[in-house]
Amino acid sequence: MHTTAQMLLKLKKVPNVIALQASKIKFPEKFKGTIIEKWADYWKNLFIDYRQMIQDLRTDIQDDPRKAFIWTTSLFGIYALAKNNPSEIDFKDKLRIIGNEMALVSEDCQNPTSINHLKFLNTCYNEGVIHYKSFGIASIMYTSELNSSCDLYKAHCSYLKPSYFSLPSRIVDVGLMGNWWNIYMKMASYDVKH
CATH class of the missing domain: 1.10.287 (Helix Hairpins)
Incomplete structure (x- = not known):
């Protein structure tokens, strides 16, 4: 003091x-x-x-020192979140690392939930329907129905485009504090078959 x-x-x-x-x-x-x-x-x-x-x-x-302390810690917290916001490259790196680690585990020991999630993410990347969006302090990976280079009528018609209310169901992963949390939770016990 x-x-x-x-x-x-x-x-x-x-x-x-x-x-x-x-x-x-x-x-x-x-x-x-x-x-x-x-x-x-x-x-x-x-x-x-x-x-x-x-x-x-x-x-x-x-x-009001208490209010000043709250503002200061809030600003530092937002700065820390923004500084450690993961990018799409971090997501791809995590996906490759997990894929390489799962390749070393016998198929008899692999967790089916982890395998299905990894196959789903790889399929989304192959089809080009997975996208990255950063909000400064957090990021999301989400899927769309069609590839951005698709030129079908469905891609251009505003009535057939998905609504903003369907976005939560299309979110694949949430990145916060330098980690992608859904892939972290689904791959935590990838080598344990229940």
């Missing part, structure tokens, strides 16, 4: 010290009324606005 108070005190002094130094700087007479003076005024006003924002932030932190 003592170090937090010292940090807030230093934050309080910094804008005043910088403002004092800025007021000591004099602008030459030959540049008055030119674009250089307008440019300098712009940066001076921008600095004043940011100084006021820092002072307001400091008072908000002092008034």
Whole structure:
């Protein structure tokens, strides 16, 4: 608590010290009324606005530290999720690794659920109906009925396209915190036949 108070005190002094130094700087007479003076005024006003924002932030932190802590942890949490958001390449790599590991296991020992899921994903990739969508902090892999290069009437007719309400049933996997969770759960016991 003592170090937090010292940090807030230093934050309080910094804008005043910088403002004092800025007021000591004099602008030459030959540049008055030119674009250089307008440019300098712009940066001076921008600095004043940011100084006021820092002072307001400091008072908000002092008034409600619990709220500031919640906001800070939320922002760091969102940053961590965005930083560890898995890509489609991660999904393909995981699929190849699992396929290679399952090839080493005897067919008598392979879990049928894992085998069927792996065959389904490989079939979707072969048909070109599996797609990737990133939401910044999480990603999904979903299937469509037709390949994007398909030129049938069904692909162009708006009445035959799937609705947004059918999207949850078409989601194959959800990626969050650097892992694809459905493939992780279905392949956890791929070498155990019940």
